[in-house]
Amino acid sequence: MDKKLEGKKSRKWSDLSDRQKAMTLVMGSIQLSLAATAWTDLAKRPPEQVNGPKLAWTAIIAINFVGPVLYFVIGRRR
Template sequence: MKNQMQKQRWEDMSTGRRAGAIVAGAVQIALAVAAWVDLAKRPAEQVNGPKGLWGVIIAINFIGPISYFVAGRRRSG
């Protein structure tokens, strides 16, 4: 019997699971790139905390870029 926690190989995945993995990866990369571009263009005064730290945090799966967009940028006005 196959262990439930065992990693599935790409060849063993259904077409739907493969598509889901590709979409999730693309979304994750797009979020990270958008966050890094925003961070690079944004002046340090408009970032909550050190820009270098946010650059590293953004690399953490979906949580990093979302955290940056929610808490890393200062609101103007």
């Protein structure tokens, strides 16, 4: 076993407090909403209005929080 992992337990959903469960669900919902909005915008936007290849942005958007924000900030041409 890796020494970094020794002594660390993986937490189960049932081990989390109600507040931690709620925050996990809220953050997950925000992430999914951002990603879905970014992918929808990317799909509808013509390639000439996107900075870089659309296929690359499709993958970048999948990166938690950072990807969709990057797309909206630098990926779109106005």
